[in-house]
Amino acid sequence: MDEENPRIIELRVSNHRAYVWNVDDLALLRSKHRVCGVLSGTLPHVSQQNVFLGLPLMLIPEEVVLLVEKQLAVLVDDPSAHRKPSRGALENWNTERKASVKTQLAAETRGAKEDLATSRSRSMSEDAVRKRKAREEKRAAAALAKHLAEGDIEGSSELPTPEMASLSQPPSTPQPELTSLSQATYIATVPGWGFAVASHMVQHAARAGIWSYPANAHERAKCNVFRDLWEKGHFMGGGIKFGGDFLVYPGDPLRYHSHFVASVIDSRSAPIAPMEIVAHGRLGTATKKAHLLCTWDEEKQEVSYYSVEWAGFG
Structure with missing residues (x-):
């Protein structure tokens, strides 16, 4: 791949969810851009199982916003991308x-x-x-x-x-x-297929009605925290199974366990219940992770991190 002219990845948006259908794009996302996503399609020969999945790759909203803002991908309105051919x-x-x-x-x-x-x-x-x-x-x-x-x-x-x-x-x-x-097998191709809407900016996609994330302060904070962790060289994945917003990995999740569970707080002045802090600390320690409380400062445009771990007494 040309470093000066990186390949632009097509993110097919359907029902406000972004999918990657090209296997080369999937490999590029993981190896070059540290974006993993989640495989959500069945494999042709084992369609009845749900353990080993295949294309398409579904991205979480924060990954989509990051890729578009970094000019690594474009949002394609998939339902209207296949133009209806003319009668002739x-x-x-x-x-x-x-x-x-x-x-x-x-x-x-x-x-x-x-x-x-x-x-x-x-x-x-x-x-x-x-x-x-x-x-x-x-x-x-x-x-x-x-x-x-x-x-x-x-x-x-x-x-x-x-x-x-x-x-x-x-x-x-x-x-x-x-x-x-x-x-013998004969393949006929229907003419007239092509892209109808391809947005290079999240704002343009929002005005076109194909993308609506982020829509509030909490979603904007999550996008900014995700980008900051990504720029620090981490891999990220969904953290709902461990009580947070993201799992933070030091390398590819196929090779490493996550070190942190990150929860995003809208601002440094936002309240948080003491029992929530205790729960995060106990759950993180039980799963051999540290829990990160991540706050986004809109004025300073920076992220602050607080690590919570459970400590024994006596």
Whole structure:
């Protein structure tokens, strides 16, 4: 990938959720941009299970805002991205499809006739070989009877035998294997597909009605905390299972356990209940993590972090 002109990733938005459908984009997000997302699609051969999932990759809203603000991705309105083809284009496509079907049927019929002719020719040639072999064996037997009658069997090296007669036959020509045309696969593409709306800014996507995050102070604080942790080199994931907003990893989650559970507080003056602090400390320590209380200062445009851990007494 060109460092000066990085690849722009297409985030397909449907029902205000962003998805990545290109496997190359998925690899680029994880290896280059430290964005993991969550696989949400079933695998073709194991569609009944829900442990190992595949494309599409669904991104959390903070990941989407980060990628768009960093100019690494664009938001594409997926429902309107597939433009309806014109009537003329549909008629042309339908005409071409019918012509293709006729060509396939003609080729299949011609192949069937050739198979039948080849089979008949092969059966006739095999009958001729059998008759010729029978004549040679009959001739050899007659010669053998003649030699026996004359008493000149000893010392004769030119006596024909059925085995020698069969060796003198010319080898039969192998028949080529014919491939059935009915097993061929034909793919037709409907014309007229393309992007309808592609937004390079979150504000533009919001005005177009395809994206609505962040919509309040708490969501803006979460986006800013997420970006600050990302800029510090961390990987992030959803932290709802551990009582927070994000899980903070020192490296790829496939290789490392998370070190922190981050909870976002709108501002430094926002109240927090003491029992909530105790719960965060106990849960974080029980899961071998430290709990981060992250506050966003709108005036200073900076994030403050407070680490909470449970400590034993006595």
